[in-house]
Amino acid sequence: MIIIVIAFIFVLRRCKKSRRKLPTDADMSPQGTWRRISYLELQRATDGFSQRNLLGIGSFGAVYKGRLSDETTVAVKVSYQQSEGELKSFDIECExxxxxxxxxxxxxxxxxxxxxxxALILEYMPNGSLEKxxxxxxxxxxxxxxxxxxxxxxxxxxxLHFGYSIPIIHCDLKPNNVLLDESMIAHLSDFGISKLLGDEESMMQTETLATIGYMAPEYGREGKVSRKSDVYSYxxxxxxxxxRKKPTDEIFAGELSLGHWVNNALQRSVMDVVDRNLLSSDDRSISAKEECMSSILNLAMDCTMDVAEKRIDMKTVVSKLVKIREAKLAN
Structure with a gap:
């Protein structure tokens, strides 16, 4: 009898295992392929975290260029535990x-x-940031x-907003957090203050403020973040x-903001606000450029409506930008 019971349990366990979902590429955590990297190796890779290898300094630490023992070039984002906020930021970004x-x-x-x-060891982006x-x-x-x-x-x-199991709000979109690889492909970085929305949530409260000039009105006033606050920053x-104007430039004082400045130009001549580097006196395709710039900046206005509910979503943004690119390539 005991042998029969043991055999039954064995078969039952085998059946349960066979019914388990096999891991797909999306399910498998990159942590399984991580190599262990010690503090000593990071010291060697960055020449003792020397100034000549310093790539930049952010609100929660410094980033250094390093070369590992296998000749892989990496970016080492160091976060020293000087406050509870820095520790939490590191854990959030790592996870x-x-x-x-x-x-x-x-x-x-x-x-x-x-x-x-x-420290986080990240892939190295040789062309730096979009801001740079x-x-x-x-x-x-x-x-x-x-x-x-x-x-x-x-x-x-x-x-982040629609393709992951839980909506992720980046919360700090700006050109300095967009990094460019050797092919000039952009990679979004710096998830230190990102938030996860719950299953039933469309908005959540936070005491962590992002970069001035890029925050949505409801984020700056009330600490409310949502997918639509990311859309505003975008x-x-x-x-x-x-x-090529920062939202914090001196010309944007009082009631004049980057958004108001662009919106005013769209009513008159959009080329008045376009980066001069994109124009030339003998430009034969000026009308096509004007149409392209008008489409892009009108889309930006749809992203930055004061009322969050009136803003478009990122699915629509991607679709419209791809169409603008297709029109640009056709001209």
Whole structure:
């Protein structure tokens, strides 16, 4: 009798195993392929976190360029535990990057953590940030380059908002958080203050504020974040990308904002606000450019409506930008 019971249990377990869902590419965590990287190896990779390898400094730490022992070039994002907020930010970013995967999101290679040191090891982006390319004299982005980059960012946001099991709100969209690889493909980065919406939530409250100039009105006033607050920030970034004006520039004081400035130009001549680097005196395709710029900046206005419910969503943004690109390529 005992033998029969044992045999029955064995068969039952085998049946349960056979019914389990096999892991797909989307289900498998990148953590399974991580290599272990020690603090000592990171020190060697970055020459002791030297200034010459410093790529940038953010609100929660510094980023260094490094070369691992296998010759892989990486970006090492260091977060020192100086406050509870920094610790929480690191944990949020680490957990999110372990779970999400999309061609336009920055990829995590590994992490390193001890009692007073935390670092994310990320893929290295040799062309730096969109902000650097927009405002550097060493880099020129034409209309198509900028359009492709903004489609990449919109695609990443569409995935975060609709393509993952739980909607993810980035909360800090800006050109400095858009990184460009060797092929100028854009990758959205910096998920330190990102939020996860619950199953029934369309909006949530937070005390963490993002970058001034890019925050949606309801985010800045009441700390309310949603997919539509990301859409607003994206719209501001879309304007900045094609006007080369920051929302915090001195000309935008009092009631004049980047959005109002662009909207006024759309009523008169949109080319008055377009980045001068995109124009030339002998430009034979000026009418086609004007039509393209008008379509892009009108879309940006649809993203930045004051009332969140009136803003379009990222699925619509991607669809419209792809159509604008197709029209641009046809001219």
């Amino acid at each position: 999110l990057l372990r779970s999400i995967r999309h061609r336009n999101l920055i990829k995590i290679i590994s992490s390193c953590s001890n009692h007073d040191f935390k 390319c927009l405002y550097s004299g060493n880099c020129f982005l034409d209309i198509l380059h900028r359009l492709n980059i903004m489609i990449d960012v919109a695609s990443a946001l569409e995935y 719209g501001i970034m879309l304007m900045e990308t094609f006007t």
